[in-house]
Amino acid sequence: MTTTGIGALIEVSADGSVSALMRSTSEQWAAAINHRFVRELFAGTVDEAVMRDYLVQDYQFFESFLSMLGACVAHADELDAKLRFARQLGMLVADEDTYFVDSFVELGVDPSDYLRPELAAPTARFRDLMDSAVDSASYPQLLVVLVVAEWLYLDWAESQEEVPQRDVHRGWIDLHRSETFRGWVQFLVYELERVFPTENDHGSEAEDLARTWRRAVDLECAFFDNVYDD
Numbered sequence: 594m595t596t597t598g599i600g601a602l603i604e605v606s607a608d609g610s611v612s613a614l615m616r617s618t619s620e621q622w623a624a625a626i627n628h629r630f631v632r633e634l635f636a637g638t639v640d641e642a643v644m645r646d647y648l649v650q651d652y653q654f655f656e657s658f659l660s661m662l663g664a665c666v667a668h669a670d671e672l673d674a675k676l677r678f679a680r681q682l683g684m685l686v687a688d689e690d691t692y693f694v695d696s697f698v699e700l701g702v703d704p705s706d707y708l709r710p711e712l713a714a715p716t717a718r719f720r721d722l723m724d725s726a727v728d729s730a731s732y733p734q735l736l737v738v739l740v741v742a743e744w745l746y747l748d749w750a751e752s753q754e755e756v757p758q759r760d761v762h763r764g765w766i767d768l769h770r771s772e773t774f775r776g777w778v779q780f781l782v783y784e785l786e787r788v789f790p791t792e793n794d795h796g797s798e799a800e801d802l803a804r805t806w807r808r809a810v811d812l813e814c815a816f817f818d819n820v821y822d823d
């Protein structure tokens with residue numbers, strides 16, 4: 594076992610499939626975890642409208658994300674894994690949803706503004722990608738999207754020590770950098786390595802998964818870029 598450079602908090606086998614996926618997107622990954630939004634979040638200087646916009650769009654992302662976890666309860670190939678996904682769903686309802694709702698109050702965003710907003714293009718594309726993974730009923734496809742979305746967030750949240758003062762900023766960082774969150778990401782990575790199809794048996798399935806991986810990393814960058822675009 595060894596670690597890669599970026600994503601070093603998580604153990605991956607150096608000659609495994611996940612390591613190869615990681616290498617294929619190292620530049621885009623680095624661009625995402627060092628994004629202006631991340632730097633301003635740590636500094637506590639994110640413009641109020643940018644923070645509002647980001648969280649409103651991310652709440653829409655969150656909805657499809659929950660569907661993916663539900664699909665993993667349905668399609669994981671082992672009982673232990675199903676139980677792990679079910680526990681994560683329960684935790685998200687308690688912690689993540691509470692953060693969103695409290696933050697919308699702090700930022701003065703009404704339910705009418707955050708429940709059915711117009712989707713930005715990256716949000717719509719991300720939702721399409723997640724909804725396709727759900728429709729595929731394929732555990733590896735679901736895992737690829739989950740690993741990118743969760744590992745990349747762990748990576749940026751652990752990238753700096755000092756946290757900002759305000760709840761809305763600090764809370765978003767803290768949600769993604771606990772020991773528990775790291776354990777969850779490690780679980781996802783082990784699962785993806787375990788079920789990843791071997792080239793010989795399923796060459797085209799492996800290519801499909803690699804495509805999904807690259808698309809997810811690109812969309813993470815686009816999701817951050819979008820809040821500065823208008």
Ligand SMILES: Cc1ncc(C[n+]2csc(CCO)c2C)c(N)n1
Nearest residue numbers: 651654655658689742743746769816
């Ligand atoms: C665009 C975007 N990508 C990834 C995440 C990460 N994420 C989604 S749900 C969740 C809860 C933890 O299991 C986390 C960390 C995000 N929020 N927004």
